[in-house]
Amino acid sequence: MDTERMIARGILPAKAGKEQELRSLMRTFGSVLVAYSGGVDSSYLAWVANDELGDSAVAVTGFSPSVSAHQREQAEGFAHRHGLRWRTVETHEIENERYLANAGDRCFFCKDELYGVLAEVAKDATAVVLDGTNADDLGDHRPGRKAAELKNVRSPLAELGFSKAEIRELSRLHGLETAELPASPCLASRIAPGTPVSIGRFAAVERGEEIIRQSGFREFRLRVHGDLARIEVAKDEFEHMLVPAMLERLAGELRPLGFKYITLDLDGFRSGSMNPVEN
Numbered sequence: 001m002d003t004e005r006m007i008a009r010g011i012l013p014a015k016a017g018k019e020q021e022l023r024s025l026m027r028t029f030g031s032v033l034v035a036y037s038g039g040v041d042s043s044y045l046a047w048v049a050n051d052e053l054g055d056s057a058v059a060v061t062g063f064s065p066s067v068s069a070h071q072r073e074q075a076e077g078f079a080h081r082h083g084l085r086w087r088t089v090e091t092h093e094i095e096n097e098r099y100l101a102n103a104g105d106r107c108f109f110c111k112d113e114l115y116g117v118l119a120e121v122a123k124d125a126t127a128v129v130l131d132g133t134n135a136d137d138l139g140d141h142r143p144g145r146k147a148a149e150l151k152n153v154r155s156p157l158a159e160l161g162f163s164k165a166e167i168r169e170l171s172r173l174h175g176l177e178t179a180e181l182p183a184s185p186c187l188a189s190r191i192a193p194g195t196p197v198s199i200g201r202f203a204a205v206e207r208g209e210e211i212i213r214q215s216g217f218r219e220f221r222l223r224v225h226g227d228l229a230r231i232e233v234a235k236d237e238f239e240h241m242l243v244p245a246m247l248e249r250l251a252g253e254l255r256p257l258g259f260k261y262i263t264l265d266l267d268g269f270r271s272g273s274m275n276p277v278e279n
Contacts, residue, residue, distance in 0.1 A: 019170060021160050023052045031056040031127040033118055035153070036086070038075025039185075040164070042132030043178040044171045045157060049130070050084050059084045060121065062091040062114045065199045066186040068206045070213070078178060089117050094199065104143075104193040110186070111144035115151035133158045134167060182219040183271050192225045192274055204257040211253050216240060219269050227260040235268040 036059035049057035079086035171179035
């Protein structure tokens with residue numbers, strides 16, 4: 001899509017120019033595999049890659065026990081609606097004792113496994129592996145970035161300075177439904193460092209978040225600290241949460257999942273609240 005057509009769609013010249021840089025970079029790659037989760041960033045990147053490179057762009061989603069059914073459905077739905085060349089691969093980080101220990105560097109072992117699998121696929125396709133890291137992510141605690149560097153994974157959105165807000169805006173202007181999606185990292189990110197991850201805990205988090213979602217909440221997390229469940233919801237959703245009947249129902253439905261204590265975080269939802277850099 002050229003700059004004039006983008007401006008005609010209402011995209012400001014500066015942002016149109018930035019996207020043109022991204023498209024130009026795609027053309028220099030020639031053939032790409034996009035590590036695609038179905039979230040805001042990787043969906044936009046996969047859409048641009050597909051729009052620019054056609055059959056030479058493949059969106060690849062890694063499936064493992066830490067990927068919820070909700071995430072899988074989102075990724076598959078977007079890929080089909082927008083005509084992406086999409087495939088899935090199985091990853092086996094759950095077999096790595098260092099990943100299971102969840103000692104604060106868990107994300108490294110997860111991404112190292114994923115990028116290792118993608119590197120094998122890319123070798124057969126002579127393609128460059130890309131991920132959806134954006135410029136805002138570079139200041140966050142992300143051990144997975146080291147894995148990306150070791151596996152020569154490129155992060156074009158970060159390299160070209162795309163912020164999360166810009167990606168959402170461009171997605172919106174292109175009519176991509178992911179523009180308004182709340183962030184949704186893997187299930188393992190809900191488990192506090194020091195609490196070992198397991199398939200059982202993934203299942204409890206997935207079922208617990210589905211209960212919260214079905215209760216009408218949009219932006220939330222169910223954080224796990226041993227036998228304590230900490231619910232975060234966006235502050236503008238507190239009114240819906242702080243109703244005695246809602247609190248009683250959630251406690252009653254979450255406790256059988258293996259939690260002794262059910263708590264509400266009064267600071268509200270915030271991404272990365274488990275990160276060691278945060279207070």
